[in-house]
Amino acid sequence: MIRISGVSRKFGEREVVSGIDLAIRRGEIFALIGPSGSGKTTLLRLIDLLDFPMAGTMTFDGMRTDGPEHERRAIRRRMAMVFQKPGVLNATVEQNIAFGLQFRGMQKDRVHERVTSSLEMVGLSGLSQRRALTLSGGEMQRVAIARAIVTEPEVLLLDEPTANLDPLSTGIIENLIVRVNREQKTTVILATHDMGQGQRLASRIGVMMDGHLVQTGEIYDIFYHPVNRPIATFVGIDPVSDGIVESNENNLAIIAVHGVSVQAVTALKKGERVAFCIRPEEVTLSLPDACPPASSARNCLAGTITRLLPYGPFTRVHVDCGIPVTALVTRRSSEELGLVMGMKVNATIKATAIHVITDPEDKGNPTHTTTG
Amino acid sequence: MNEVQEIMDGITQAFQLITTLNPELLQVTALSLYISLSATVLSTLIAIPAGGLIHFREFTGKRMLITIIQTLYSVPTVIIGLLVFLLISRSGPFGILGLLFTPTGMIIGQTILILPIMTGLVITALSGVDRNIRDTLVSLGATEFQSIAQIVQEARFAILGAVILGFGRAISEVGVAMMIGGNIRGETRVLTTSIALETGMGNFGLSIALGIVLLAIALIVVLIMNLITSGALSESDRIRGGPQA
Numbered sequence: 001m002i003r004i005s006g007v008s009r010k011f012g013e014r015e016v017v018s019g020i021d022l023a024i025r026r027g028e029i030f031a032l033i034g035p036s037g038s039g040k041t042t043l044l045r046l047i048d049l050l051d052f053p054m055a056g057t058m059t060f061d062g063m064r065t066d067g068p069e070h071e072r073r074a075i076r077r078r079m080a081m082v083f084q085k086p087g088v089l090n091a092t093v094e095q096n097i098a099f100g101l102q103f104r105g106m107q108k109d110r111v112h113e114r115v116t117s118s119l120e121m122v123g124l125s126g127l128s129q130r131r132a133l134t135l136s137g138g139e140m141q142r143v144a145i146a147r148a149i150v151t152e153p154e155v156l157l158l159d160e161p162t163a164n165l166d167p168l169s170t171g172i173i174e175n176l177i178v179r180v181n182r183e184q185k186t187t188v189i190l191a192t193h194d195m196g197q198g199q200r201l202a203s204r205i206g207v208m209m210d211g212h213l214v215q216t217g218e219i220y221d222i223f224y225h226p227v228n229r230p231i232a233t234f235v236g237i238d239p240v241s242d243g244i245v246e247s248n249e250n251n252l253a254i255i256a257v258h259g260v261s262v263q264a265v266t267a268l269k270k271g272e273r274v275a276f277c278i279r280p281e282e283v284t285l286s287l288p289d290a291c292p293p294a295s296s297a298r299n300c301l302a303g304t305i306t307r308l309l310p311y312g313p314f315t316r317v318h319v320d321c322g323i324p325v326t327a328l329v330t331r332r333s334s335e336e337l338g339l340v341m342g343m344k345v346n347a348t349i350k351a352t353a354i355h356v357i358t359d360p361e362d363k364g365n366p367t368h369t370t371t372g
Numbered sequence: 373m374n375e376v377q378e379i380m381d382g383i384t385q386a387f388q389l390i391t392t393l394n395p396e397l398l399q400v401t402a403l404s405l406y407i408s409l410s411a412t413v414l415s416t417l418i419a420i421p422a423g424g425l426i427h428f429r430e431f432t433g434k435r436m437l438i439t440i441i442q443t444l445y446s447v448p449t450v451i452i453g454l455l456v457f458l459l460i461s462r463s464g465p466f467g468i469l470g471l472l473f474t475p476t477g478m479i480i481g482q483t484i485l486i487l488p489i490m491t492g493l494v495i496t497a498l499s500g501v502d503r504n505i506r507d508t509l510v511s512l513g514a515t516e517f518q519s520i521a522q523i524v525q526e527a528r529f530a531i532l533g534a535v536i537l538g539f540g541r542a543i544s545e546v547g548v549a550m551m552i553g554g555n556i557r558g559e560t561r562v563l564t565t566s567i568a569l570e571t572g573m574g575n576f577g578l579s580i581a582l583g584i585v586l587l588a589i590a591l592i593v594v595l596i597m598n599l600i601t602s603g604a605l606s607e608s609d610r611i612r613g614g615p616q617a
Contacts (some may be wrong), residue, residue: 019525045507050507050510050511057590069516073515076510078512079511081507083507083511085502087504087505087508089505089522089525090526099512099514099522100512100513101513103514104513144508148512
């Protein structure tokens with residue numbers, strides 16, 4: 001549907017988007033994930049042809065996008081974008097939603113018909129005559145979405161559509177996005193800094209960091225096989241430890257790290273420097289005298305609890321096993337085990353649950369920044 | 373007769389002239405309104421598209437142009453009077469049109485006078501519309517004209533302010549009216565030139581009456597503006613601190 005190759009955009013000296021290669025498939029929901037300031041918005045604006053790349057090319061449905069403005073507008077009219085700020089105009093809800101159709105010169109009664117059905121879709125039917133600026137944040141964002149989908153776009157671009165919204169409004173908008181994708185076969189590109197949202201909505205994810213698209217793949221790949229340490233940190237896997245592969249037999253490697261040996265499944269050879277991480281939900285905690293039977297593909301590390309953090313219905317337990325390990329246990333089992341600070345526990349992790357990343361130096365990769 | 377007594381007598385006479393609808397007073401007021409309203413309408417028709425183009429197009433010297441426009445806010449009325457006089461006097465390039473000492477000539481002069489301030493304020497008004505709105509309109513498939521029209525609509529209250537200010541400057545100026553109109557009784561005599569003349573001749577009563585009328589027009593204009601804005605303003609606009617202030 002959309003093919004982007006080598007696209008860059010500079011603002012002054014700063015390269016905000018740098019050498020992006022990306023293909024968006026027809027009908028998919030693709031999530032661009034990354035911290036604030038990583039270039040997601042700029043990339044979406046480039047895709048919507050609101051801005052010009054300084055290098056690289058983009059095609060839309062096989063068509064070049066670097067033509068004169070009227071050609072770009074024709075392509076732009078096959079897309080619609082919802083911005084982070086809803087950008088509603090000082091007019092009624094109905095007038096706001098009608099803009100896109102009016103610009104296309106559609107007849108008044110047809111416009112009214114389409115606007116009415118799109119209002120129904122976003123669940124704002126009763127508010128068509130309200131002044132849009134009097135709506136709540138969540139309602140305004142739904143108006144912005146209705147205004148975009150009323151034009152029946154082939155591609156819907158969403159820039160942080162639920163940032164600053166309450167969980168209820170967020171849920172409504174997420175359902176809406178999925179419905180539009182399923183019912184109208186609309187290709188959706190969604191920029192978000194919310195990992196969970198990307199996971200809930202998207203079939204594929206691209207991770208952006210400092211203007212680079214550092215990893216693109218299925219959700220599983222991103223969450224379980226982050227290619228480098230910044231991504232691992234961003235997708236919520238911590239802590240990350242450095243080590244050296246000591247031996248490797250049939251892809252079952254022993255990794256030495258800070259005097260502890262850990263078994264992991266990887267193809268990396270002996271002597272290679274690696275970093276590895278463990279998803280907290282894959283760590284099982286048990287009392288010291290109740291270590292489960294050791295098996296060849298299971299690590300059982302003894303350690304001391306250093307920190308307990310409530311995390312919704314779960315508790316995040318930080319354990320010092322020579323290497324830092326975080327376990328996510330339900331609050332109930334935490335109480336049953338009687339977990340407290342300073343207590344000795346065993347952390348059990350399957351070898352397959354240890355995710356090994358090559359190149360812990362992040363050679364050539366941008367460093368993770370947490371700009372506001 | 374001391375000054376205070378003169379002023380008191382003037383005010384009394386003023387009320388007599390106004391309440392009896394003195395024909396000369398009415399004629400002068402009507403001509404003032406006609407000339408200044410025409411100039412305001414003409415200038416609005418030029419200032420909105422011009423301001424729109426300057427605001428939305430990127431070109432070299434844009435900042436310079438805006439600075440020049442802002443400088444011209446305070447151009448003396450007599451300078452514009454002189455300029456237009458030279459252009460439309462018998463021997464000037466537009467002399468053949470015979471516009472000197474006519475209301476039409478005065479309309480042209482006042483239009484030129486208030487064009488910079490109106491254009492400048494239109495640019496300011498458009499800058500007040502969130503950048504995000506423009507992106508939204510373009511992404512919805514608007515042509516350049518469509519998006520400018522929509523943003524002008526969005527900035528309507530601030531633009532209305534520019535129009536009111538332009539009208540105020542037009543109806544209160546003396547330089548252009550005197551130099552281009554010539555203050556011919558019954559033909560080009562307007563409120564401000566009348567005041568100047570009558571004061572010179574010692575007719576303070578008439579001067580004061582004319583002054584009161586001028587202020588009354590200003591009051592009516594302000595009242596109408598407030599009516600339009602408060603009527604159209606929704607509750608939330610007021611919460612947000614007024615129309616694109």
